[in-house]
Amino acid sequence: MSRPLPPIRPVGHVKSTGESLSPDEIRRLCDLLYRRTGMIFGESKRYYIERRVSDRMSATGMPTFPVYFSHVQASEDEVENLINIFTVNETYFYREEHQLQCLGRSLLPNIVQDKKPGDLVRIWSVPCSSGEEPYSIAIWLLENWPLVDAYHIEIVGSDIDTRVLQMAVTGRYGERALSRLPPDVVERYFERPHDGERRIIQDLRESMTFTSVNLVDKASIASQGRFDIVFCRNVLIYFDDTSRLLAATNLYDALNPGGYICLGHTESMSRISNRFRLCRFEDAIVYQRLDGGP
Structure with a gap:
């Protein structure tokens, strides 16, 4: 909840890192974040903004917001x-498990019907946060999809947050992140506990590719190539209509013809772009790139 705006400070006032930002300072910071990420922030998130700016001002030793x-x-x-x-990095293993079920039962069978054994199948998790979601895809397929060894499956995890990408590469997770996994799955795919964490096994760490990507930057998305299936969950809710359409266009271009995109349960591609077909499968609703696109 937003709080009452503070009084306008005299020009030249020196701000400590715990002091409120002016409305104009909030606006300038939010404009920069919007231009660079597509994410919308404003007065309603003043407390959230000020805490994070204060952290960076302290870390960089900047005495006032204008200097910072x-x-x-x-x-x-x-x-x-x-x-x-x-960035918001709420995630855990086997999140929205129904989509993983849909992946194995419906999406992949549709994708591979036009491929030969050994052909490449590319799956993209964006944003991937600290790696739980792309690793979940790999584990789910190894455990549940009988044809997992018949094709060359490449899983790529991408995020704009370079800090969480490094965490994903390291692959260490606490009890909360692992809580949805069956105990026998944890034993098969994670090393022994150490300091309250378990590290995902080396074979899976080395099989995954992690990259830095900005959903509203066309060149950034294009650099990743094209994918058969994209998991893009719970990020478009932080965008406005303009940013959502831009991201949807970039994601459309990142899909192979006939490819699928899975969104979060509160998100709907139908309200953003007419370049996708809504598909109701047994386990989940997903969106398919319409044929005839470039």
């Missing part, structure tokens, strides 16, 4: 750090 903001504008590294602390 000038630093952000001059430093791509600090833009990256700022974006990292504003």
